[in-house]
Amino acid sequence: MSLSAAPPQPSTRLLRFGAAVAALLLAGGTAHAVQDCELNGQAVNPAHGGSTAGKTGLMRCKDRDSGQLVREQQIQSGTFMGLVRFYEDGKLTKEHSVNARGNMEGRAREFSPTGQVLRDATYEDGREMGLVRTFYPTGSLRRVTFFADVAGERASVEFTERGQLSALRCGDKPVLAPVADDARLCGFGGGASKVELFDAKGTLRSRLSYVAGKRVRSEELYDNGKPAAQDEVVGNQRTERRFSSEGIKRREVISLIGERGVVKQRDQEFSEKGTLVREQRWNTAGEPLSDASYYQNGQxxxxxxxxxxxxxxxxxxxxxxxxxxxxxxxxxxxxxxxxxxxxxxxxxxxxxxxxxxxxxxxxxxxxxxxxxxxxxxxxxxxxxxxxxxxxxxxxxx
Known part of the structure; x- marks a missing residue:
């Protein structure tokens, strides 16, 4: 149904919302608990539309055994629309709003047992839009992602609990500000950026370079800090290298990047001592030219x-x-x-x-x-x- 179509009758909406209610209960972790719900001081059953038809207010549901609040949900003229909250052990864990279609609309947040925000997002008719942030239980930023209307996830950046950068995905323009400076990280300032990525222990794992959002160089590192892999693009030529943990080059592949994809031009393999043991070559059309192998004495x-x-x-x-x-x-x-x-x-x-x-x-x-x-x-x-x-x-x- 399009947005311009006439809205369904309340009974139709309630039937449609039955499946959504079940999904929300599963998300709230109370699918198997028996709940008693009330609206404006009267008992209601959200699974049967007759008890809520035409009514407006905040429905509150409690666990029958413990008496603790497990869910709150707004109803407008018999339609489940507006604020939705979930609780565990009496503490708020999730809150968001839904529109007349039953889709999430506006701000949505998730919380830790201590009340710390773990996720903060914005939705438009069920789709994540704009900046979506996740946090560690300590409150430090874990990940920020930008969602566009059609393209979906467009750019993202992740951090370790220590606040060090651990992952980066660039878009075609800066979109993560003010949470992250992807204009600088992704090389939108006119030159190649220099980015370092770390693991949870604080060990340097990668070095990256971007120009106008496109990655032009990457280097993966072993625990000892020596390069494990390199990937570099200069003009329309791509060079990929692999190394042993001792820092000896074991393979190098050179390719041409064209409109129809990547075409190999040369593929070299090296021994543990670094001597060339095989070399394959192709022409610009990807057709083989030669394939040579070598003894470790160089012959x-x-x-x-x-x-x-x-x-x-x-x-x-x-x-x-x-x-x-x-x-x-x-x-x-x-x-x-x-x-x-x-x-x-x-x-x-x-x-x-x-x-x-x-x-x-x-x-x-x-x-x-x-x-x-x-x-x-x-x-x-x-x-x-x-x-x-x-x-x-x-x-x-």
Whole structure:
């Protein structure tokens, strides 16, 4: 029903409110307690509209066993509308107001047993609007959030009980004042901000930088203060790094940020000692260019090059001995689901660089010829290979 539609009759409102009453009772923690309610000195049953129809006043409900007040609620002309309060052990725990629709409207607060405000919010027809604050039982600010009409939660900031910043979410403009200075924290002053986040023990956990509400750099820290992860954006390039607890870089990913998303350009992995063990590269369209791995002594281990001979599906794979000499080389055609079909000559070499074996494949991946040499390079075998696996000496050594 739209706001401009005619309001429902009181009986319809009361029926609709039955479910809301049950939800409110659950929220107040008294769902299983038997309550006796009265309005203007007369007993009423809020679950049955007949006893409250057409009446106006403040309904008060008490626990039958203890006699303690558990709920107060305003009724206007038979409609539950206006102030609502909940109590536990005789102490106020929640208060808010509802409109004729049964939705929360205006200020809403929650309290600790000592009377300290734990939550303070404003609602418009059931939706949180503007600044919503939560507090620790000590009274110190815990979190402040800004809610917009359509966007919902737009920005927020959290604090430890010691008052140190512990979390931050920036909006597209400053909205948290006067509770928090997100104009400064989120870099709306013309330069990059510098923000530090702490845990409940007071240990520094993160360092952040924002420009005009957008995060341009973040750094997560280990307990020992050394970096665990870094994420930095410069222009349209994003760099992500991961570190060991000893401070050694274990991975670095560089990507391009475009209108259609983030596209990887380079992905490097490092050993526990910091030496490069793998590197993958892509072009600006996200298509693979190369994939190389390395021994921990720094020598190349393997390298795959994509798009060989101007054929995007053709891959040349080279393997190496740990002394840097080529161990094997061959080309493949990439198929579906990462399948690869060998084509052309595939060769293997000794660690001295001497050719010791060669297999030749046709364009369907079938072996057509095999040759082998000894360690001195002397031909030992040269066979023609047929489709059924049979062989015929192609040339005698």
């Amino acid at each position: 190349p281990r393997s390298k795959s090059v994509y798009g060989v001979g101007r054929n995007a599906r053709q891959i040349e794979i080279t393997e190496f001995h740990d002394n840097g000499q080529v161990a094997a080389v061959g080309r493949y055609l990439a198929g579906d689901r990462l399948s690869q079909t060998p084509i052309g000559p595939h060769q293997r070499f000794s660690d001295a660089g001497i050719l010791i074996a060669e297999s030749v494949y046709d364009d369907k991946g079938r072996i057509t010829r095999e040759r082998a040499w000894d360690a001195n390079g002397k031909l030992e075998r040269d066979d023609e290979v047929f489709e059924d696996g049979s062989r015929k000496t192609f040339a005698k050594p």
